[in-house]
Amino acid sequence: QQQVKQSPQSLIVQKGGISIINCAYENTAFDYFPWYQQFPGKGPALLIAIRPDVSEKKEGRFTISFNKSAKQFSLHIMDSQPGDSATYFCAATGNTGFQKLVFGTGTRLLVSP
Amino acid sequence: DTAVSQTPKYLVTQMGNDKSIKCEQNLGHDTMYWYKQDSKKFLKIMFSYNNKELIINETVPNRFSPKSPDKAHLNLHINSLELGDSAVYFCASSQGLAGSSWGGETQYFGPGTRLLVL
Numbered sequence: 001q002q003q004v005k006q007s008p009q010s011l012i013v014q015k016g017g018i019s020i021i022n023c024a025y026e027n028t029a030f031d032y033f034p035w036y037q038q039f040p041g042k043g044p045a046l047l048i049a050i051r052p053d054v055s056e057k058k059e060g061r062f063t064i065s066f067n068k069s070a071k072q073f074s075l076h077i078m079d080s081q082p083g084d085s086a087t088y089f090c091a092a093t094g095n096t097g098f099q100k101l102v103f104g105t106g107t108r109l110l111v112s113p
Numbered sequence: 114d115t116a117v118s119q120t121p122k123y124l125v126t127q128m129g130n131d132k133s134i135k136c137e138q139n140l141g142h143d144t145m146y147w148y149k150q151d152s153k154k155f156l157k158i159m160f161s162y163n164n165k166e167l168i169i170n171e172t173v174p175n176r177f178s179p180k181s182p183d184k185a186h187l188n189l190h191i192n193s194l195e196l197g198d199s200a201v202y203f204c205a206s207s208q209g210l211a212g213s214s215w216g217g218e219t220q221y222f223g224p225g226t227r228l229l230v231l
Contacts, residue, residue, distance in 0.1 A: 032218060043117075043203050043222030044156070087154055093218060099210050100146075100161060100169055101220065106154045 002027060004092050006104030013111050019077040021107045023090035026071065030092040034101070035064065035075050038087045045090070048075070080111045116140050117223035119204050123210045124228045126194055133227040134226045136204030144210055146220065147179060148203040156203075162187055165211060194230045201225045 005024045013019045023033075033050035050057045050064040050073065057064045063076040077084055088106040117138045123229060128130055138145065146169075147159040160179040162168035167179065178194045204223040 002194070034219070038154075041225075043225050044220075045222065046219050049219075089156060100158050101218070103156045106156070106213070 001039050002102050004090055004102050006090050006107060008103070008107060010108040013077075013080045013109065014109055015080065015082060015113055017080050017111075019080045019084065019109055019111070021088050022072065022074045022076055023042070023092075023104050024070075024072045025092050025102075026084070027092070027094070028071070029094040030102075032092065033064070033066065033073050035062075036089045036091060036103075038089065038106075040086075044089060048064050050070040077109075080109075082111045082113050083094050085109055099100070117204055117206055117221050118224050119202075119223040121226060122127050122224065124226055126229075127231055128194055128196060130135070130194050131190070131192045132194060132228070133191070134204075134228075136187045136189070136200055136223060138185055138204075138206040138221070138223075140206055140208075140219070142206040142208050142219060142221075143184060144207045145181065145184075146207075147187065147189050147203040148205060148222075150201045150203060152200070160187075160189075194228075198231050199228055199230045202228065 007022050035047045036044035037047040038044040048059050048062050051064050052068050055066050061078045066073045088107045091101040093101050120135050144163045149157050158171050159173045162181045165181045178190045181187045203225050204219040207220045215227045
């Protein structure tokens with residue numbers, strides 16, 4: 001119940017295309033869903049996050065879509081650029097004694113020029 | 114100014130040795146974490162401290178011992194290193210606990226310490 005399942009494991013997208021990464025969870029007590037971006041040799045950094053009171057959040061080319069009934073959320077990267085090539089982690093937590101982020105297994109995105 | 118810093122950046126050592134990794138944050142955060150990232154990029158939380166108090170200990174072998182001398186520092190000492198300890202270790206900090214609904218749960222990661230046990 002604590003797991004967050006992430007797919008795909010790796011993704012190759014052409015420059016200008018749309019990258020889509022999906023995550024699913026079981027625990028209905030989760031109420032905060034961040035995405036972290038990690039470049040090679042660096043630590044992960046918060047990219048964008050959503051709470052379940054909205055179904056979508058957009059920041060620039062990055063959008064989170066959230067489906068509460070399906071217990072799924074996804075990251076969409078519009079107009080993907082080579083500089084977006086990184087590993088992306090979804091995560092989840094809740095406000096009832098969780099005390100930690102539960103991370104997905106990561107998606108390695110490569111945007112080809 | 115580095116928000117979360119770790120030393121050393123690289124650590125190569127022999128099996129059986131004891132080593133320490135240091136972490137410092139200058140963000141004024143109350144909560145600090147240690148994560149282990151393996152070769153498949155899986156991020157696994159090891160420990161979490163809030164106001165110098167241990168709050169998460171995730172079934173980590175007792176060869177690993179965290180120490181928080183103050184809120185800004187969290188060190189990780191590893192005894193009797195094993196081949197399987199080879200990984201990247203990340204320190205992170207957040208203003209509040211994960212799950213705090215007021216937005217203090219964003220975690221800021223350090224650059225990582227790459228540990229190779231030979």
